[in-house]
Amino acid sequence: MTDILVPRSMIADPHRFGGVAHGDCVHGAPVVKDGRLMALDAPTGTTTRMVLPKLVEPHCHLDKCYTISRLGQVGGDLHHALASQRADKVHWDEDDIRARATKGVKEAHQNGCGLIRSHVDWGDEPAPPLSWSVLVELAEDHPGLQLSALTSIEQWTYPEFSNTVGKVLSFTDGVLGAFVHGHEKTRAGLEVLFATASQHGLMLDFHVDEGSGGLNGLEQIADVALETGFDRPILCGHCVSLMDRPSHDVQRIADKLARAGITVCTLPITNLYLQGRTDGTPDRRGITRLRELRDAGVPIVVGSDNVADAFCPVGAHDPCAALALACVAAHLDPPMGDWLPAITTDAAHALGGAAVTVDGAHLTNMLTCDVTHTADLLSGRVPLRPALETLM
Numbered sequence: 001m002t003d004i005l006v007p008r009s010m011i012a013d014p015h016r017f018g019g020v021a022h023g024d025c026v027h028g029a030p031v032v033k034d035g036r037l038m039a040l041d042a043p044t045g046t047t048t049r050m051v052l053p054k055l056v057e058p059h060c061h062l063d064k065c066y067t068i069s070r071l072g073q074v075g076g077d078l079h080h081a082l083a084s085q086r087a088d089k090v091h092w093d094e095d096d097i098r099a100r101a102t103k104g105v106k107e108a109h110q111n112g113c114g115l116i117r118s119h120v121d122w123g124d125e126p127a128p129p130l131s132w133s134v135l136v137e138l139a140e141d142h143p144g145l146q147l148s149a150l151t152s153i154e155q156w157t158y159p160e161f162s163n164t165v166g167k168v169l170s171f172t173d174g175v176l177g178a179f180v181h182g183h184e185k186t187r188a189g190l191e192v193l194f195a196t197a198s199q200h201g202l203m204l205d206f207h208v209d210e211g212s213g214g215l216n217g218l219e220q221i222a223d224v225a226l227e228t229g230f231d232r233p234i235l236c237g238h239c240v241s242l243m244d245r246p247s248h249d250v251q252r253i254a255d256k257l258a259r260a261g262i263t264v265c266t267l268p269i270t271n272l273y274l275q276g277r278t279d280g281t282p283d284r285r286g287i288t289r290l291r292e293l294r295d296a297g298v299p300i301v302v303g304s305d306n307v308a309d310a311f312c313p314v315g316a317h318d319p320c321a322a323l324a325l326a327c328v329a330a331h332l333d334p335p336m337g338d339w340l341p342a343i344t345t346d347a348a349h350a351l352g353g354a355a356v357t358v359d360g361a362h363l364t365n366m367l368t369c370d371v372t373h374t375a376d377l378l379s380g381r382v383p384l385r386p387a388l389e390t391l392m
Contacts, residue, residue, distance in 0.1 A: 003043045004030050004391070005050045007337035007374055010344065012357040019043075024335035024374055025050070030391060036362050037391070050371050051387055052340065053356040054114030055319045056347035059205075059237050059265050059303030062101035062118040062138075063092075063131040065317075068308040077277050078210055084310035097134045104307065105142055108317035112367050112384035115353050116317075117146040117205070117235075119177055124155070126164035128172075136172050146351060148175035148205045153189035153217075162192050170200035177205040180217035190224045203233045203352050210238040210286075211275065218242065222256035230260075233352045237265040237303065239288040240275055250289055254296035263350035264293055267305035268325045270312040290330045301347040302326050319343035324378040336374040363388040 005027040011017045019026035019040030028040030030051070037051065067088050068074070074084045101118075108116050123129045132149070139145040149169060155161045156178065169176055176197045180186055197204050209215040218239050225234060236257075242250060257264065268287055275286025294300050302323045306312040315321075323343050326332055332339050341347070345355035356365050366387035371377050 002049055003027055003045055004040070004368070005372060006040070006358050007050070007052055007340055009337045009340050010052050010358045012359050017359045024337035032363070032391060035364070035388075036360055037358055037366065037387075038360060048370055048372065049368050049390065050374075050377060051358060051366055051368050051391070052377075053344050053358060053361060053366055055112040055343050055367070055384075056301075056351065056353070057108050057113045057116040057304060057317055057319055058235065058301045058347045058351055059267060059305055060104065060108070060116065060118050060317055061120075061306050061309065061311075062104045062135060063097060063120050064309040064311070065104045065307045066100045067091075067310065068313045071310055074310045074313065078274050078311075081274060081311040088310065092131060094130060094134055097131050098138065101135055101138055104317050105138065105145060107307075111316065111318040111320065113144070113317070113319065114365065115144045115146070115348055115351055116142075117148055117175065117351050119148045119150040119205070119207070122149045122151045122155075122165070126161045128168050132168075132172075132174075139173075146175055147172070148177035150177050150179060150207065152183070153178045153180045153193065154183045154185045156189040156192040156196070157185050162196050166196040166200050166202070169202055174202070175205050176200075176202040177207070180206055180208040180221070181210060182213075182215050182217070186217055186220055187224075190220060194224050194228050194230055197232060198228070198230065201232065203235075204230070205235045205237070207238055208236050209241040210271070212241050212244050214244070215241040219253045219256060222253065222260045222262060225260035225262060226256060233350055234260065234262045235265055235301070235350045236262055237267055237305075238271060238286075239264050239266075240271055240286040242288045242293075247292075250292050251296065254289075254293050254298055257293070258297040263299040263301055263346070264288060264290075265301045265303050265350070266290055266326055266330070267303050267322075268329045269315045269322060270305035272325070272329060273312045273314075287326070287329045290326065290332065299346045299350060300342050301350050302342045318380070319347075320378050320380055320384075324380065327378065334375060336378055340374065340377075363391055
């Protein structure tokens with residue numbers, strides 16, 4: 001059997017796993033028992049293959065994806081994108097939504113994803129939209145697909161809305177999500193939202209502070225989480241306005257996030273496209289303070305976000321590509337293996353899943369690729385393949 005290479009960050013107990021150090025990895029001959037990778041023996045030859053857990057896509061929009069071909073001229077900021085995508089919904093019948101979402105799930109699987117969370121626009125009414133019903137059916141055929149309702153935070157101040165949506169999400173195993181963007185009733189909406197999530201045992205996922213100009217929803221979310229002692233996973237996506245804050249504000253907010261156990265999801269592809277628009281080439285770009293948050297103990301994950309829609313005309317459901325761009329945009333320096341938890345173990349934990357590591361994992365839960373360095377893994381130069389095909 002060919003020797004393999006395993007990133008050290010993907011091993012729960014590197015000291016017991018064995019193998020020989022090789023940069024930010026270890027390599028050796030795989031010891032497989034009952035379909036599980038148990039350890040590494042001493043190397044026997046040339047290492048040509050890397051092994052790692054399946055990837056996690058923590059934030060995408062399967063209801064919107066692949067609509068760019070019918071949108072015409074978009075190319076605007078967040079508000080322009082919202083308006084363009086809203087106009088496209090005249091095309092959203094059952095067949096259209098299912099075909100595009102299925103294509104997105106297949107693309108994510110081809111790029112190594114075992115767990116996927118998609119946001120779904122809820123709309124103004126308490127009753128679930130057509131896209132929610134279609135994607136719930138799709139999730140029945142794809143057990144690793146989670147759905148998060150994307151609502152406005154102010155809608156939660158209306159009892160009929162909060163009661164109905166809470167019950168629907170509980171019944172359909174959904175995630176309670178909200179868009180927080182400087183709304184007047186943010187605090188009131190958050191209090192009801194947290195109470196609803198606690199009542200029904202729901203995880204929380206926010207689109208928050210996706211812009212500049214003094215937005216501070218992220219800190220309000222952390223405050224309510226700490227005050228209520230909320231104990232389910234909370235994921236906060238975007239958070240780009242944190243870049244506008246002075247260092248003492250960043251430290252204060254990061255401390256609250258760490259104490260509340262909140263994970264921050266950066267979405268570099270869409271936010272680099274939407275944020276910081278001027279009349280010419282932008283000089284401010286949309287990414288949050290990843291290194292400062294991580295240094296403060298806040299888990300960081302990376303998502304693909306919008307793919308070929310009004311919010312971003314390009315992209316793919318590909319966590320490696322998203323992490324590679326984050327490395328460029330936020331100066332996430334080598335060793336690249338240190339950042340792999342952002343699309344594997346930390347991302348799985350943020351979605352309430354098991355943080356699968358390589359040691360003791362079944363081959364059906366792992367991937368291989370023909371690279372000898374973690375930087376090559378993120379480059380996308382070689383395809384990811386199921387480990388079961390190559391290690392048995």
